[in-house]
Amino acid sequence: MGITTEYGQPGRGTLPNAWNDGGGQLGNNISKRHGGEAMDPEFDSLTAALRQMHDSIANEPVPDDFLDLLDQIDAKISASKKLL
Amino acid sequence: MESRPISERRDASDDFRAQMLALIPSLRAFARGLCGNRELADDLAQEAMMRAWAAHASFTPGTNFRAWMFMILRNQFYTTMRKNSRMTSWDPEAAERLLVEAPPQQHHIHMHDVEKALQKLPVEQREILMLVGAGGASYEEAAVITGCAIGTVKSRLARGRVALAALINGPDEVVMKKTVRSKPVRGRLPKHPSLTPSM
Numbered sequence: 001m002g003i004t005t006e007y008g009q010p011g012r013g014t015l016p017n018a019w020n021d022g023g024g025q026l027g028n029n030i031s032k033r034h035g036g037e038a039m040d041p042e043f044d045s046l047t048a049a050l051r052q053m054h055d056s057i058a059n060e061p062v063p064d065d066f067l068d069l070l071d072q073i074d075a076k077i078s079a080s081k082k083l084l
Numbered sequence: 085m086e087s088r089p090i091s092e093r094r095d096a097s098d099d100f101r102a103q104m105l106a107l108i109p110s111l112r113a114f115a116r117g118l119c120g121n122r123e124l125a126d127d128l129a130q131e132a133m134m135r136a137w138a139a140h141a142s143f144t145p146g147t148n149f150r151a152w153m154f155m156i157l158r159n160q161f162y163t164t165m166r167k168n169s170r171m172t173s174w175d176p177e178a179a180e181r182l183l184v185e186a187p188p189q190q191h192h193i194h195m196h197d198v199e200k201a202l203q204k205l206p207v208e209q210r211e212i213l214m215l216v217g218a219g220g221a222s223y224e225e226a227a228v229i230t231g232c233a234i235g236t237v238k239s240r241l242a243r244g245r246v247a248l249a250a251l252i253n254g255p256d257e258v259v260m261k262k263t264v265r266s267k268p269v270r271g272r273l274p275k276h277p278s279l280t281p282s283m
Contacts, residue, residue, distance in 0.1 A: 046249055047217055049198045054218035056195065057116050058109035066108050069130055073101055073137050 100140050103149045104133060110150070110219060111157055117214035118161045120203040128164060132157035154221075154229045158211065165207075201251035209244030216241055 111132065115125035136143075136156050143152055202210055211230060215221040216237070223241075227234045 046245060046252075049195065050202075050213060050218040051220070053195055053198055053202075054113045054117070054214070057113040060109075060112070062108050062112075063126060065126065065130060066112075066133075069133055070101065070105055073104070073133075076137065077098070077101060 099145065100137075100143070100149075104136065104153070107150060107153055108133075111153060114154060114214055114219060115157060115161070117202065117218060118158070118207070118211060119165070120199070124164075124168075128161055129157060131164075132160045135160060148225070148228070151225050151228045154215070155231075158229060197252055198248075201248055204251055205244055205247055209240050209247060212237055212240040213244045213248065217245070 108129070111129040112125060115128040115132075116122060119125050119128060132153065136153055139156070143149065202213065205213070208230075212226055215226040215229060216223065221229070223234045223237045226237045230237065232240075
């Protein structure tokens with residue numbers, strides 16, 4: 001039995017890591033493990049499943065509500081600049 | 085406290101907006117993992133963004149903006165969870181039922197099963213699995229966000245992994261139900277070293 005994940009398949013390359021610039025732990029280690037060396041047959045399918053779950057959400061188009069909210073923040077930023 | 089020059093404050097505001105925009109996907113994913121519901125998760129993420137903006141003066145440029153935002157979102161989640169019964173919370177009876185059900189008669193477990201199992205975990209384990217396991221945060225970052233010690237992060241991660249594997253694979257993979265908390269499930273879900281805390 002295994003978990004059906006895109007990243008769970010050997011040879012898929014490095015995983016995207018949203019925390020890379022913050023010293024992310026998982027992605028960095030996996031990058032090293034996938035860095036041209038032979039694939040570890042014991043690739044962690046549980047981690048891969050969690051990563052895929054995260055990435056599937058993160059890759060969704062950002063809903064308009066969020067962009068509207070950012071527009072509101074922009075307006076506040078502009079307003080605050082005018083006061084300076 | 086010494087105030088920063090106007091030009092620096094302007095840059096900080098622009099930067100704040102840009103960083104927030106870049107973080108939206110990760111915030112949505114973390115929120116979804118926490119509460120298990122798309123609409124509620126998006127509400128949660130937006131509320132966190134508004135709160136972050138309201139408190140942006142307290143953020144020190146150059147420090148870890150992402151950890152700061154995740155901390156706000158997490159605090160908002162706990163506040164909302166206390167008020168909103170629709171939010172998923174730890175349900176030991178449901179987990180018990182899931183553990184004693186027959187294992188699925190299929191050879192592959194789909195993402196939906198992982199999401200479903202994740203929501204059965206205690207929120208303390210779920211948030212660590214989402215931060216470190218799913219989002220790739222370091223132990224240190226997870227410790228900052230959750231306000232606990234690194235050792236606690238590691239132990240919650242380890243326990244969360246075992247419990248999640250047990251929920252996904254069914255009782256056959258858990259040697260004895262009573263040993264779920266202390267004995268890792270081996271074989272079908274091999275551990276990755278990065279998620280195997282070195283105590």
